[in-house]
Amino acid sequence: MPRLFRLRRLALPLVLATGMGTAALASEHDCRVPMADWQPIAAVNALMQKRGLTVRRIKIDDGCYEVKARDAKGNRVELRLDPGTLRVLEPERQDDD
Structure with missing residues (x-):
């Protein structure tokens, strides 16, 4: 029984450490x-027009x-931009609907 108790005591810190690592990875895109x-x-808006996109919505996230925009073919495009440089942080996501 004491061995099982020791394993339980070790499990909680491991679970917490894993969760904290995941949170750190999620904040990389902030x-x-x-x-x-x-x-x-x-x-x-000007940058999106230059890329040939029609803006549907611009919001702030993290x-x-x-x-959220549409390309010339009407496909949905999602971009995440650095607000200071307007550099694309994540690749374009397109949905063919």
Whole structure:
């Protein structure tokens, strides 16, 4: 019985450490740009037009711009942008609907 108790005592810290590692990975895609350094929404719209996309929605998620748009063929496109540089942080996701 004492051995089982020791195993249980070790299990909790391992589970917590694993969860903390997952949270750290999830926060890699967060943007940490001060609001004073953000590009305006108009610049996001201009960039999307330059890429040939029609913007449907721009929102802020985890401190980043998240853009939902449609390409010339009408496919849905989702982009996540750094608000300071407007660099694409995640590859485009397209849904053929």
